[in-house]
Amino acid sequence: MPVINDTVIGKLNPITKIAAVFALGLSALAWPDFTLGLILVVLLLVVSFLAHIQRDFAKIMFGFGIPVTVMLMFIQGLYSPKNRTALLDFGFAQLGLEGVLYAAKVVVSLLVFLGSFYIMNKTTYVGAMVSALTSVGLSAKVGYLVLASLNVVPQMQRRMAVIQEAQSARGLDASGGVIARIKAYIPLLGPVVMSSLTDAQERGMTLETRGFGITGVKQTSYVKVSWNAANPFGDAAIAGMAIVMRIMLGANSVIVGLGQGFQPVCGYNYGAGLFARVKEGYWFCVRLATCVLVVLAVLLWVFAPQLVEIFRSDPAVVAVGVAALHIQCCTVILNGFNMMGNMMTQTMGRTGIASFLALCRQGLFLAPIVLILPMMFGVLGVEMAQSVSDVLTFLVTIPFMRRILHELR
Numbered sequence: 001m002p003v004i005n006d007t008v009i010g011k012l013n014p015i016t017k018i019a020a021v022f023a024l025g026l027s028a029l030a031w032p033d034f035t036l037g038l039i040l041v042v043l044l045l046v047v048s049f050l051a052h053i054q055r056d057f058a059k060i061m062f063g064f065g066i067p068v069t070v071m072l073m074f075i076q077g078l079y080s081p082k083n084r085t086a087l088l089d090f091g092f093a094q095l096g097l098e099g100v101l102y103a104a105k106v107v108v109s110l111l112v113f114l115g116s117f118y119i120m121n122k123t124t125y126v127g128a129m130v131s132a133l134t135s136v137g138l139s140a141k142v143g144y145l146v147l148a149s150l151n152v153v154p155q156m157q158r159r160m161a162v163i164q165e166a167q168s169a170r171g172l173d174a175s176g177g178v179i180a181r182i183k184a185y186i187p188l189l190g191p192v193v194m195s196s197l198t199d200a201q202e203r204g205m206t207l208e209t210r211g212f213g214i215t216g217v218k219q220t221s222y223v224k225v226s227w228n229a230a231n232p233f234g235d236a237a238i239a240g241m242a243i244v245m246r247i248m249l250g251a252n253s254v255i256v257g258l259g260q261g262f263q264p265v266c267g268y269n270y271g272a273g274l275f276a277r278v279k280e281g282y283w284f285c286v287r288l289a290t291c292v293l294v295v296l297a298v299l300l301w302v303f304a305p306q307l308v309e310i311f312r313s314d315p316a317v318v319a320v321g322v323a324a325l326h327i328q329c330c331t332v333i334l335n336g337f338n339m340m341g342n343m344m345t346q347t348m349g350r351t352g353i354a355s356f357l358a359l360c361r362q363g364l365f366l367a368p369i370v371l372i373l374p375m376m377f378g379v380l381g382v383e384m385a386q387s388v389s390d391v392l393t394f395l396v397t398i399p400f401m402r403r404i405l406h407e408l409r
Contacts, residue, residue: 266343
């Protein structure tokens with residue numbers, strides 16, 4: 001299991017850390033005054049030194065503690081109904097000793113909870129924590145919920161950082177006052193939301209293929225997923241389509257890398273007003289991506305049986321997988337135009353168009369197609385659903401790109 005903090009604190013059992021968080025926090029909360037909480041805050045500072053995270057720990061404690069202390073001192077110190085002993089008289093209100101002591105107790109209790117949880121989070125691999133919780137009887141569903149909840153903010157931060165770098169490459173200025181920064185970051189919301197939806201879709205498919213949440217069977221058992229579109233046609237259709245999806249994901253990742261390389265070039269030239277070079281770079285990448293996809297499509301067509309057999313040797317699975325792979329090889333060459341159009345509109349700040357085009361292929365078109373075509377053509381409808389979605393996305397992308405390229409004159 002990965003270790004993210006190779007110290008004495010980092011090597012502690014995750015269950016021990018979780019128990020410490022609740023034990024320290026509840027102790028500070030149950031103690032009649034703030035003294036125990038203050039001692040525990042100092043103790044947590046010592047622990048942060050042992051974990052080699054003292055700087056980050058101090059930042060989070062002071063960043064949270066100072067404003068909360070000021071707020072509670074103002075509210076409780078001046079307006080608490082428990083105030084009996086006046087420390088200062090401001091004319092409009094008196095600062096009461098009882099309110100100040102109560103505010104101090106609340107502040108140190110919150111700091112104990114915050115500090116202990118922060119140390120646990122910074123020194124514990126989340127997967128190890130969830131594994132430890134499930135090993136002592138926690139439900140797998142609850143464990144996954146904990147894992148997803150703890151990962152959502154870091155994942156969003158990493159995704160936002162990547163998109164921000166891409167936007168900075170095209171000349172996005174995030175400096176200035178608060179209003180200016182808010183306006184600068186609004187275009188980032190579309191790509192962040194769309195990539196999060198894509199991640200959620202892929203994560204759901206992964207959980208589905210592993211039988212997550214299925215009751216009545218062992219966790220390692222092979223189970224039938226009842227709501228999959230390919231389910232009426234047997235387990236072979238499900239397995240075959242899952243294999244083809246992974247193969248095509250690898251093929252399309254080549255074009256994603258090419259598009260990410262195009263984005264900085266597009267951004268620099270678009271920001272400098274060199275629109276002719278933007279168009280030249282766009283068409284160069286479209287032609288290159290199409291040529292690469294043609295080569296990949298030929299290779300995938302020729303070696304389709306061997307590729308599918310790498311994952312499963314079942315003849316029924318291979319038959320479905322080969323048929324679906326052959327169909328998708330006929331339309332995968334369109335993805336170069338689709339992908340470059342999406343990358344270009346995103347880099348130019350046309351986040352609405354970029355989000356719409358990205359949603360077309362995996363959402364607006366694929367979702368209804370994968371439900372309708374199987375009812376009309378049987379398993380063939382399942383095999384051709386992605387290809388039909390790619391063609392429709394291509395047809396929708398053409399007018400958008402034609403208008404944008406016309407504006408770059």
